[in-house]
Amino acid sequence: MTHIRGRFRKPADKIVAEYTASLPFDRRLYRQDIAGSIAHTRMLAKQGIISNEDAKKIIAGLESIRAEIEQGQFEFNIEQEDIHMAIESRLIEKTGEAGRRLHTARSRNDQVVLDTRLYVKEAISVTIKGLRELQRALLDQAGANITVIIPGYTHLQAAQPVLLAHHLLAYFEMLQRDIERFTDGLKRADVMPLGSGALAGVAYEIDREFLAKELGFSRVNNNSMDAVSDRDFILEYEAAASICMMHVSRLAEEIVLWSSAEFDFIELDEAYATGSSIMPQKKNPDAAELARGKTGRVYGHLMALLTTMKGLPLAYDKDMQEDKEGLFDTVDTLTSTLEVFAGMVKTLKVNAGTAEKAAGRGYILATDLADYLVKKGESFRTAHKIVGKLVRYAAEKGQSFDQLDINIYKRFSPLFGDDVRKINIKTSVAARDVVGGTAPRRVKQALAKARRIVEKD
Numbered sequence: 001m002t003h004i005r006g007r008f009r010k011p012a013d014k015i016v017a018e019y020t021a022s023l024p025f026d027r028r029l030y031r032q033d034i035a036g037s038i039a040h041t042r043m044l045a046k047q048g049i050i051s052n053e054d055a056k057k058i059i060a061g062l063e064s065i066r067a068e069i070e071q072g073q074f075e076f077n078i079e080q081e082d083i084h085m086a087i088e089s090r091l092i093e094k095t096g097e098a099g100r101r102l103h104t105a106r107s108r109n110d111q112v113v114l115d116t117r118l119y120v121k122e123a124i125s126v127t128i129k130g131l132r133e134l135q136r137a138l139l140d141q142a143g144a145n146i147t148v149i150i151p152g153y154t155h156l157q158a159a160q161p162v163l164l165a166h167h168l169l170a171y172f173e174m175l176q177r178d179i180e181r182f183t184d185g186l187k188r189a190d191v192m193p194l195g196s197g198a199l200a201g202v203a204y205e206i207d208r209e210f211l212a213k214e215l216g217f218s219r220v221n222n223n224s225m226d227a228v229s230d231r232d233f234i235l236e237y238e239a240a241a242s243i244c245m246m247h248v249s250r251l252a253e254e255i256v257l258w259s260s261a262e263f264d265f266i267e268l269d270e271a272y273a274t275g276s277s278i279m280p281q282k283k284n285p286d287a288a289e290l291a292r293g294k295t296g297r298v299y300g301h302l303m304a305l306l307t308t309m310k311g312l313p314l315a316y317d318k319d320m321q322e323d324k325e326g327l328f329d330t331v332d333t334l335t336s337t338l339e340v341f342a343g344m345v346k347t348l349k350v351n352a353g354t355a356e357k358a359a360g361r362g363y364i365l366a367t368d369l370a371d372y373l374v375k376k377g378e379s380f381r382t383a384h385k386i387v388g389k390l391v392r393y394a395a396e397k398g399q400s401f402d403q404l405d406i407n408i409y410k411r412f413s414p415l416f417g418d419d420v421r422k423i424n425i426k427t428s429v430a431a432r433d434v435v436g437g438t439a440p441r442r443v444k445q446a447l448a449k450a451r452r453i454v455e456k457d
């Protein structure tokens with residue numbers, strides 16, 4: 001800290017130093033910070049701003065500091081305020097005058113946003129890998145249970161039979177949109193900010209394109225003031241993560257429901273379930289519930305940063321230091337959730353028998369009866385009314401459609417014939433033979449298409 005307190009006569013109060021420090025959490029950025037400093041040093045030497053000799057000392061120093069950190073030998077001192085100062089101070093300790101030249105043509109304001117961009121770019125690629133794994137698990141289950149029929153629900157009331165594979169492929173689609181969102185966000189994270197200085201640019205002949213290339217960025221920012229105060233790329237990651245957690249949370253809720261004794265459509269592998277400390281019979285879907293719960297904190301981080309950024313005057317403001325803990329927690333929460341879910345989905349067992357029995361219960365084939373009448377010439381609205389009355393009659397008698405005598409059907413409409421008996425859950429799904437529908441032939445096509453997408457990378 002002494003390096004940046006030239007104008008002060010006394011050190012910061014201990015409580016202020018602690019309050020303003022980000023070192024306890026931004027130490028996570030040490031790799032990115034060192035990579036940025038090495039590229040910056042190479043550029044300074046190439047441009048003749050520092051000597052090759054000094055550059056060599058600085059780079060060797062930075063590499064040894066990285067090793068110290070990775071071996072747990074680095075002393076993190078909160079008085080250094082943040083990871084940038086901590087590394088630079090140690091470098092000066094190690095290399096003296098050479099180290100004192102590293103911060104030429106640079107500010108912590110462009111440095112911190114560089115580090116965070118490098119971090120987010122990596123996080124995006126890890127996140128997409130996690131999403132792909134979960135997609136693979138869904139496709140494996142869909143393929144392994146391709147003939148299984150379950151009740152499809154609206155309002156959580158049995159609505160129409162669907163293939164389980166069709167239901168699972170709906171989640172594939174959600175995750176595919178998530179991948180697209182993260183991939184799109186990468187375009188805006190992939191912008192190199194060094195050279196923006198504190199806010200106005202720097203007064204040296206630097207080579208920004210060289211820095212971009214060294215650090216793996218596809219372009220440099222246009223405006224230095226925007227560069228040091230833009231946190232959109234973090235917000236975009238958090239927004240995409242929020243939507244993604246919402247998807248996973250819906251899947252979590254279905255896993256919770258489906259693994260209950262009341263549904264019993266699936267059984268979780270023992271490795272993915274937990275017991276109760278008092279009730280010996282319990283096999284709880286804790287991991288699914290937790291994912292549902294953790295969605296709240298991910299939304300919270302998005303809302304927190306949106307609120308932090310709101311109304312900040314250009315350019316850098318210390319408020320922005322609040323971006324990091326939420327970002328790190330979002331990445332940790334999302335990537336671990338995806339990993340757990342891939343394993344949980346891959347290992348769960350489908351109880352095809354119970355699921356199909358549930359799919360045939362109640363009056364789930366009522367739409368098919370209406371469609372039957374329509375095919376015999378009735379208008380849909382009239383057919384809907386006729387079958388509605390038939391349902392009421394059957395419900396009052398406590399009978400299923402199967403149990404009703406054919407003459408009863410005929411009382412409701414003369415169009416009913418013996419062939420109405422042929423309607424069952426299999427003919428019901430097979431009839432939905434449209435693009436995007438649940439007919440087995442369509443679902444198999446959709447599954448093959450999804451597999452090709454997943455195998456492409």
Ligand code: ARG
Nearest residue numbers: 022082108109112318320321
């Ligand atoms: N720790 C700071 C942050 O995370 C780094 C930038 C500090 N810049 C400054 N002018 N204080 O935002």
